[in-house]
Amino acid sequence: MNGSQAMVKTLLAGSVDVCFANPGTSEMHFVAALxxxxxxxxxxGLFEGVVTGAADGYYRMAGKPAATLxxxxxxxxxxxxxxxNARKARSGIINVIGQHALDHIHNDAPLNSDVEGVARPMSNWVRTIVSSTHAAMDTAEAISQAKSAPGxxxxxxxxxxxxWESADAGQYSFAAAHPPAAVLEETVDEVAALLAKPGTAKRVCLLLGGTALLESHTWLAGQIAAKTGCQLLSEPRSPRLQRGRGRVNVRPIPFAVDAAVATLKDADHIVLIGSTVPVAFFAYPGKPRLTVPANCHVHTLATPGHDLHAALQALCDATGAGGTTPAFLSKDLTMPVYEDGFPTPATIGAVLARALPENAIVVDEAVTSGRQLADSVPYFAPHDCIDITGGAIGxxxxxxxxAAVAAPGRRVVALVGDGSAMYTIQALWSMAREGLDVTVVIFDNRSYRILRGELNNMGGPAPGVNASRMLDLDGPxxxxVSMAKAHGVPGTTADTxxxxxxxxxxxxxxPGPSLIALRI
Amino acid sequence: MNGSQAMVKTLLAGSVDVCFANPGTSEMHFVAALxxxxxxxxxxGLFEGVVTGAADGYYRMAGKPAATLxxxxxxxxxxxxxxxNARKARSGIINVIGQHALDHIHNDAPLNSDVEGVARPMSNWVRTIVSSTHAAMDTAEAISQAKSAPGxxxxxxxxxxxxWESADAGQYSFAAAHPPAAVLEETVDEVAALLAKPGTAKRVCLLLGGTALLESHTWLAGQIAAKTGCQLLSEPRSPRLQRGRGRVNVRPIPFAVDAAVATLKDADHIVLIGSTVPVAFFAYPGKPRLTVPANCHVHTLATPGHDLHAALQALCDATGAGGTTPAFLSKDLTMPVYEDGFPTPATIGAVLARALPENAIVVDEAVTSGRQLADSVPYFAPHDCIDITGGAIGxxxxxxxxAAVAAPGRRVVALVGDGSAMYTIQALWSMAREGLDVTVVIFDNRSYRILRGELNNMGGPAPGVNASRMLDLDGPxxxxVSMAKAHGVPGTTADTxxxxxxxxxxxxxxPGPSLIALRI
Structure with missing residues (x-):
């Protein structure tokens, strides 16, 4: 058994049984072991951004890490x-990154670079294996790191x-993954006391993040809100939201800084539950960096590393909210109708409400267009939504x-801006190759619409030639439809x-993938 | 004037007048200044790999840096x-990388990461501007760094x-760029003495790298070889080779380690001229890491930072080679004919020899297929070839x-493997948008052919299901042709x-770009 074989054996023993890969020469022994x-x-994946993004989507839906190569x-x-994006989502991933043989690194061959240096900014844990006899042990530790809470x-x-060198068979043991932490009873009591104060609860906002957006968690949060009258919000971008009809739909804090400030302006207390202090996505001249009101008190019920379900259950118990019908519960809604016409971000939500299949997985990277869908979400069939947590498009x-690899039998509906789609368009081919049940909807607005808005926010003159050439995607x-066909995916357009x-x-x-280009 | 405006003014004053860009919100003030x-x-560029690769190609042909955004x-x-790749080619590039406002970084907004950490592994110089009043000065220093020799x-x-904050107008001065160093007379004399020793010269190899592959340089090297009987080789990958009919055609050391060792086996002395000690591209079990024979002496006439033309001229003078007709000069060649049939890497060279326009720029990323073109190159019309120096495909x-932006009026012929093309396929759109005269030839072999070869080199069994799924591009x-059309480029296929x-x-x-998918 060589080092690669010991690693693959360790991965499988740790129930890591999916490997998203884009290998090269230095990884051929690992390929042989796979x-x-x-x-x-x-x-x-035909490009590595497909590989790492797929591992993120997989973790969010499977709840366990995949490997990348x-x-x-x-x-x-x-x-x-x-x-x-995965790090900001607190997803667990085990990256296996090829490197030159240890005695060849110093020769500075053409592909040589500081691999640890490249890895560090976007990793929580980095290690270079120094001997084939360490390969299994190091892999076991990587698995434990990736499986920790949070990922x-x-x-x-x-x-x-x-x-390629020899390794012992089976001479490894798993390091225990870091489990979620328990919330102190005193912390729960303090938040419960705050919610019990006359006149205070309605100015308390529970801010949910991370796994607190799962259905089992939002149900508890909804009960607490119903019982106490407090507000519920979620972070602007969450790794996985279970929402739609029959569920508690928690509104995210808006992306735009002014709207975020307006949303939070009446909060005297914000209680963090798997979330962090709300900040502006970007800094702007003369606008606040934090979106929390100046005199607002921020409390931490639970960090992302805590057991959020237990924290919410304890708060539900302490407030006596058990058995209450949750607030923000979406039910008995009349299916929206629409007047036919040219699709706009404001009107397509009605179509999605009618056509989204039960138990679908929505991937939301519609950027400019996606923000306007929030009002329609409670009408959607119950679904999971995975969102672009780190703001890195593609x-x-x-x-x-x-997500499709993690959840066979469920339809994935990917809502993607045209600008965003072009960063990692090669993913279409992997969908076709694997026969994945993905409906890709391209919001075809022929521009980096979000950036036109941001340029406008600066208050300067209308874009001239150079700015337009950096913001418009319309020439050509x-x-x-050709893009889909090129990658082996059937495609169509819609303009009504x-x-x-x-x-x-x-x-x-x-069955399998399809692409719809929606002209908006 | 704000910091961005001061920077753009400084760039233009430093004759940096091309900016390859993929901006986001944090760069909107810089966009307004542009x-x-x-x-x-x-x-x-619709993807940042297009932006940085274009800046590399631009430097190689323009001989001066572009900015990226x-x-x-x-x-x-x-x-x-x-x-x-650009760093390994010693190209000069000025990257302008957006960052959050200084007072917002610590808030760890979703897009926050260690930008300096990401930059460092692939940069020679990294600086974060700490005040708008420093913006022009720091830009001036970045220009000087990029313009140094080597880049x-x-x-x-x-x-x-x-x-966005205020900056003084014009309060900057350029730091002098690092000029190429002069070679010591004693060094030239030592190499000339070596070449003058009876029976020694034919076992001396001049190894050219970097700018030594320009026509004006290879001519001198060819004269030295003709006069003394020494050998000439170039590094396996060079940033820019001027070659073809009427020029001195220097053969590169082969990529494959066994072939490289065989090529160098008779060298008792290797003289580095803008090159570094030859090493294997990758390490393999039981194969050497250095491709230089064990008892070979390696001499350095000139490092990449030296004035290579002056060094070659001095050696030419010292060996009395001036006026000699160069060795390896390609002239009076009969245009090859071919028997029509299915194209193979071994036969397409004849077609290129017939069809490559005079003064074209060939971009060589044909990987597996490209290696077999070497025999045909002396028949090609005189052209520049820019090669994948760092081995990072895409x-x-x-x-x-x-290259097309840098050299309007010249036809660019890009020879690209199908696997390679998919890493940065978005470049097709930039070609269409800018109306660039580029002929893209895709070597359509429906696999990562090079990796099949590398897996085979290991001597194991034939690839099974998992390996094949990581090496073949044929399902789907x-x-x-659709790929080209999707990006606004006319495309066609050829299979004879x-x-x-x-x-x-x-x-x-x-005029403008076209794509040919060559089935091989």
């Missing part, structure tokens, strides 16, 4: 943006000689690949609401 | 692979407040964008040599 392990599902510093570099990005750098299509227009609904229904009923 | 500077050519840590991460990757991180199409096949020649002639005669 080749002998038929229990491992290997999914090829990346080629040296440049391959890892290509995967960094989606590792950034961590574990980057394991594999020098080629450690992959997340949506890869995450859809990973991207041909989305009814056409969109028809295309959605057809795509969702067709 | 908007006011109509002398600056702004070229949008990138969005925070993730945007820079997406550009790292091609910065790696450097200068990464300048621009916090948003330094972009270089070819972006570099073609930059990429549809290259005559069809390829016809398609090449048509594409080369058609």
């Amino acid at each position: 080749d002998q392990a038929t229990e491992m599902r290997c999914v090829l 990346l080629h040296l510093g440049p391959g890892l570099g290509n995967g960094l943006a989606n590792l950034h 961590r990005i574990a980057s394991l750098i594999l020098p080629a000689n450690c992959a 997340f949506g299509l890869p995450a859809a690949v990973g 227009e991207l041909d989305w 609401l009814s056409g969109f609904e028809k295309a959605l229904n057809h795509a969702n009923a067709t | 908007d006011q500077a109509t002398e600056m050519r702004c070229v949008l 990138l969005h925070l840590g993730p945007g820079l991460g997406n550009g790292l692979a091609n910065l790696h 450097r990757i200068a990464s300048l991180i621009l916090p948003a407040n330094c972009a 270089f070819g199409l972006p570099a073609a964008v930059g 096949e990429l549809d290259w 040599l005559s069809g390829f020649e016809k398609a090449l002639n048509h594409a080369n005669a058609t």
Whole structure:
């Protein structure tokens, strides 16, 4: 048994049985080891951003880490943006990154670079294996890191000689993963006391983050809100929201700083539950950096590392909210109707409410367009939504690949802006290759619409030639049906609401991936 | 005047007048400053790997740096692979990388990451601007770094407040760029003495690297070889080779380690001229790491930082080679003919020899297929070739964008493997948008052919299911004509040599970009 084989054996023993991969020469021994392990599902991405984004989407839906296989510093570099999103989502991932043989690094061959240096900014844990006899043990520790609560990005750098040299079989043991922490009773009592104060509760906001957006958690939060009259909000971007009809729908704090400030302006107390202090997505001249009111008190019931369900259950018990019908519960809604016409971000929500399949997984990277869907979400069939937590675009299509691998039998609907889609468009091919049930909706507005808004926010003159050439995608227009076809995915366009609904229904009923370019 | 405006003014004063860009919100003030500077050519890339690869291609052909504009840590991460290639080519680039306002970084907003940490592995110089009043001065230093000999990757991180706050107009001065160093006379004499020793010269190899592959340099090297009988080789990958008919054609050391060892086996002395000690591209079990024979003496006539033309001229003078007709001079060649049939890497060279336009720029990222073209190169019309110096694939199409921007009026012919092309396929759109005269030839072999070879080199069994799923690109096949159309580029396929020649002639005669998918 060589180092690679010991690693693959360790991964499988740790129930890591999916490997998103884009290998190169230095990883050929690891590829050979994967080749002998038929229990491992290997999914090829034609670009490393697909690989890391898929591992993020997989973790969010499977609740356990996948491995990635990346080629040296440049391959890892290509995967960094989606590792950034994954790190902000607190997803667990085990990156196996090839490296030159230990005795070849100093020769500074063309592909040599500081692999640890590339890994560190987007990883929680980085280690270079120094001997094939350490390979299994280091892999076991990487698994433990990735499986901790919250999840961590574990980057394991594999020098080629450690992959091909001999290793002992089975001489490894798993380090225990870091479990979620328990919340102190005193902390729960303090928050419960705050909510019990006459006149105070309605100016208390429970701010949910991380796993607190799962259905089982929001139900408890909804009960507490119903019982005490407190407010509920979620962070602007969450890793996984279970929402829609029959569920408690917690509104996210808006992205735009003015709207975020307005949303929070009446809060005297914010209680963090798996979330962090709300901040502006970007800084702007003369606008606040924190979106919390100046005199607001911020309390921490639970950090992302705590057991959020237990924390919410304890608060529910302490407030006597058990058995209450939750606030923000979406039920008995009349299905929206729409007047047919040209789709706009404000009107397409009605179509999604009608056409989203039960138990779908929505990937939300619609950027400008996506923000206007919030009002329609309570009408949607119950679904999971995975969101672009780190703001690094190019997340949506890869995450859809990973979510579909994690949840066979569920339809994935990826809502992606045209600008965003182009960062990692190669994901379409992986969808076709793996026959994944993904409906890709491209919001085709032929511009970086969000940036036009941001430029406008500065209050200067209208964009001239140079600015327009950096913000518009209309010369030439991207041909989305050809783009889909190029990658082996059937594609169509829609430019009316009814056409969109028809295309959605057809795509969702067709096994494998489809793409709809929605002209807006 | 704000910090951004002072920076753009400084760039233009330093004759940096091309900016390859993929901006985000934090760069909007810089975009506004570019908007006011109509002398600056702004070229949008839909993905940051296009941006950095284009800046590399631009430097190689223009001989001066361009600026890039990138969005925070993730945007820079997406550009790292091609910065790696640029660094290995010793290209000069000025990266302007957005960052949160200085008083917002500590709030750890979703897009926050260690931008300096991301920049460092692939940069020669990294600085974060700490005040808008420093913006011009820091930009001037970045320009000097990039313009030094050899070129450097200068990464300048621009916090948003330094972009929007006030700066003095014109209060900057350029730091002098590091000029090329002069070679000591004693060093030249020592090498000349070596070449004068009876029976020694034929076992001396002059190894050319960097700018020593320009026509004016290889001519001198060829004269020295003709006069003394020494050998000439170039590094396996060089930033820019001027070669073809009427020029001295220096053969590169082969990529494969066994072939490289065989090529160098008779060398008792290797003289480095802008090159470094030859090493294996990758390490393999039981194969050497250095490709130089054990008892070979390695001498340094000139490092990449020296004035290589002056060094070669001095050696030419010292050996009395001036006026000699150079060795390896390609002239009076009969244009090759071919028997028509299915194109193979071994036969397409004949077509290129017939169809490559005079003074073309060839971008070589054909990987497996490209290696077999070496025999045909002396038959090609005189041309520049820019090569993938760092081995990080995804270089070819972006570099073609930059080369075409740098050299209007010259046809760029980009030879790219299908696997390679998919890393940065978005470059096609920039070619269409800018109307660049680029002929893209995709070597469509439907696999990572090089990796199949590398797996085979290990001597194991034939690839099974998992390995094949990581090495083959044939399920589904990429549809290259649709791919081109999707990005606004006309495309065609060729599956015979005559069809390829016809398609090449048509594409080369058609203004703007075209794509040919060559089935091999």
